[in-house]
Amino acid sequence: MKTCHENDKLLLFCERGLSEVEQAEFELHLKSCPECSKEVAEINADDALLKEGIAEAFARHRVNNRIMQQIRSEKIIPAQTGKPAQHSWRYFWLSALALLAIIAAANLYTPAAVKYHGQSQGVMVQALNDSAILQGEHMTADQSVKLEALKPIALDGCFLFTVTNGHTSVFKMSGKATVRLSNGQPDFSDSEAVFEFISGAQLTIIVNQQPMQLERKKQSAAAVSTSEIDKPLIRTATTAAELNVIVEGKEEAVPILKPAENASAACNTPQEVTSSESWIDPALAPMKNPFADEPIELNGN
Amino acid sequence: MNKQERTDVELIQAVLAGEFETFAELVERYEKLVFSFLLTRLNDLQEVEDIVQETFIKAFRHLASFDCERRFAAWLLTISRNLLIDSRRKAGRSVASTNLVTEVMLSDSAREFSSQPSEVVVRRERFRSIVAMIQELPEELRTPFLLRVINELPYQEIAEILDIPLQTVKNRIFKARGILRGKRENYENLP
Numbered sequence: 001m002k003t004c005h006e007n008d009k010l011l012l013f014c015e016r017g018l019s020e021v022e023q024a025e026f027e028l029h030l031k032s033c034p035e036c037s038k039e040v041a042e043i044n045a046d047d048a049l050l051k052e053g054i055a056e057a058f059a060r061h062r063v064n065n066r067i068m069q070q071i072r073s074e075k076i077i078p079a080q081t082g083k084p085a086q087h088s089w090r091y092f093w094l095s096a097l098a099l100l101a102i103i104a105a106a107n108l109y110t111p112a113a114v115k116y117h118g119q120s121q122g123v124m125v126q127a128l129n130d131s132a133i134l135q136g137e138h139m140t141a142d143q144s145v146k147l148e149a150l151k152p153i154a155l156d157g158c159f160l161f162t163v164t165n166g167h168t169s170v171f172k173m174s175g176k177a178t179v180r181l182s183n184g185q186p187d188f189s190d191s192e193a194v195f196e197f198i199s200g201a202q203l204t205i206i207v208n209q210q211p212m213q214l215e216r217k218k219q220s221a222a223a224v225s226t227s228e229i230d231k232p233l234i235r236t237a238t239t240a241a242e243l244n245v246i247v248e249g250k251e252e253a254v255p256i257l258k259p260a261e262n263a264s265a266a267c268n269t270p271q272e273v274t275s276s277e278s279w280i281d282p283a284l285a286p287m288k289n290p291f292a293d294e295p296i297e298l299n300g301n
Numbered sequence: 302m303n304k305q306e307r308t309d310v311e312l313i314q315a316v317l318a319g320e321f322e323t324f325a326e327l328v329e330r331y332e333k334l335v336f337s338f339l340l341t342r343l344n345d346l347q348e349v350e351d352i353v354q355e356t357f358i359k360a361f362r363h364l365a366s367f368d369c370e371r372r373f374a375a376w377l378l379t380i381s382r383n384l385l386i387d388s389r390r391k392a393g394r395s396v397a398s399t400n401l402v403t404e405v406m407l408s409d410s411a412r413e414f415s416s417q418p419s420e421v422v423v424r425r426e427r428f429r430s431i432v433a434m435i436q437e438l439p440e441e442l443r444t445p446f447l448l449r450v451i452n453e454l455p456y457q458e459i460a461e462i463l464d465i466p467l468q469t470v471k472n473r474i475f476k477a478r479g480i481l482r483g484k485r486e487n488y489e490n491l492p
Contacts, residue, residue, distance in 0.1 A: 011478045017471065042485065043478070046431050047450050053428045054451050058336050061346055063354045064328045070358055071321060078317055078364040 004035045014043050123147040123186055124162040125155070125179075128172070132157030152180040152189070160198070161186060169200035171214050182206060309373040316364055324364075328357050331374055335381050337451045341435050341443060342385060352388060356381040375462045434484045438477055445470050446477035 006029050012018050013026045030037045070076070125147050127139035133156040134145065147153065156176045163169045165184050175193030179186050187206040195207065197214040204213050307315070307326070315323040335356050339349045359380050360367075367376055435443060448459045456474075460467045 011475060011482065015471070015475060015478065017475065039482075043482075046427075046481075046485070049424070049428055050431050050435070051451050051453075053432075054337050054340060055333075057340065057346065058333050061336070061350050062332060063350050063357075064325065064332055066350075066354050067328050067357045067361075068322070068325050070354070071324065071361060076358065076362060077321070079362055079366075 004033050006033065006036060007039075010036055010039060014040060121166075121184065122164055123181060123184075124164075125153075126160040126162070128158040128160055132159055147179065147181055147186065152178045154178050155193075163200075163203055167201035169203040169214070170198040171203065171205075172196045172198055177207075310369045313364060313367060313369065313373065316361075324357075324361055327360075327373065331377055332357070334374055334448075334452055335377055337447055338378055338381055338444070339385060341432065341447060348388065352381060352384050355384050359384070372461050375464060378462065430488055434481055434488070437484070438480060442473050442477040442480070445473045449474050 006026065009018060009022065009026055013023065016023065018026060026036075030040060123146070124144050125134070126144040127134070127141055129141050130138065132139045132141075133154075135154055139157075145153075154176075155173065155178070157174075159173045161171050161173060163171075163186065173188075173193045173195055175191070177188040177191035177193040179188050181187065185203075185205055189208060191207050195205070195212065195214060197203070197216060202213065202215045204211050206212070309327065309330070312323050312327050316327075332353060335353050336349065339352055343349050343352070356377060360377055367373070435447070438446065445459050445463060445465075448454045448462065449456075454462070456467055456470050459474075460470045463470070465473075
């Protein structure tokens with residue numbers, strides 16, 4: 001039974017966990033307290049014996065020569081599965097560079113109209129040829145403007161509209177009309193124009209105060225007229241339309257999308273199909289390297 | 302730079318560059334750490350030797366996958382611990398029950414040749430009791446305590462090796478000492 005009142009500092013003293021002053025004070029105390037002095041001596045002796053005993057055992061049971069002998073005799077070489085992580089920055093920059101190159105290349109080959117899709121909201125108007133007139137002025141082919149709300153714009157000619165509102169829809173307008181934005185959608189008045197759906201989600205626009213639903217046409221290569229579109233855009237629009245027709249053919253076989261369904265449902269479904277196709281099967285996840293990043297857990301056997 | 306001053310990462314890079322003999326320096330640095338880590342978990346010294354050897358061979362084979370941001374010692378102990386678990390699983394036992402370690406450890410040592418037989422007996426008995434007390438410590442207290450006492454590592458290094466906060470290391474070592482103190486008192490009070 002310990003009787004010394006300084007006894008509670010003893011273990012902290014052994015671990016040098018006391019402040020310098022307390023450490024010195026306890027050392028003085030040890031000189032006058034046989035009980036604490038004896039216990040500190042025992043702890044130190046036990047530590048020394050443990051260390052000594054294990055050191056002796058280690059000296060007689062070293063296997064360093066056996067290890068190197070095995071490496072030499074079995075001609076073991078480190079598996080070249082990767083490099084030490086210190087080089088990881090080099091690989092990071094190389095990967096980033098490669099990714100940038102891919103993005104740049106993809107951008108070059110992305111059709112002009114699709115470039116507007118990056119916007120989350122808005123309506124872009126693009127002149128499809130030199131005869132297109134906006135507010136009485138001729139536009140150059142490919143010239144594009146953003147349709148601002150509550151500012152009616154008089155159009156005459158052939159224009160491509162890219163409507164982005166969560167989803168992106170592209171349609172073509174040929175003829176005369178005045179257009180403005182109404183609730184985020186193009187509203188055509190005094191229209192004598194013809195509208196053709198090109199690609200994207202189903203869309204309802206207002207034409208002469210009447211809703212007009214623009215949707216994909218049934219499989220027909222002639223569904224999209226490209227006669228008035230300049231060459232680069234002709235290829236773009238046709239390719240996009242053909243792709244959509246093929247997609248639609250698949251959808252008819254599996255009746256997810258029906259013409260009778262409302263616009264919002266039709267807008268959501270294609271995205272859902274796409275995203276579900278990209279899900280990764282957890283069962284196919286690669287096995288974790290047991291050595292690379294395993295945290296050391298020494299809590300419990 | 303002197304070879305002996307090379308860091309672990311430099312040695313590892315040298316090995317990966319083809320200087321396989323450099324691995325001996327890493328073995329020299331950490332063999333005792335792995336040995337003492339295993340010693341209080343296994344009572345069969347032959348098994349301790351085998352797992353130490355296997356640990357370093359496995360580390361050598363997979364050296365390229367070592368994350369240099371981590372401590373090499375921590376990685377070695379992880380491999381060692383996994384091999385220990387495998388070994389126990391294969392053998393179908395949790396902890397060896399013999400006291401072979403204490404029997405073998407202090408026998409025939411140079412120091413004991415020069416000691417009186419009575420001193421040898423007392424010393425062996427004391428050592429046996431210390432090892433027995435340490436083996437009864439919970440794993441999370443035992444490992445930092447041994448790293449501190451046997452390998453004389455500073456708290457900070459133990460924290461890095463075990464990947465636990467510095468204060469937790471201090472608390473665990475203090476707690477281990479407290480438990481050992483209680484056990485020592487009981488041991489001394491035995492008839």
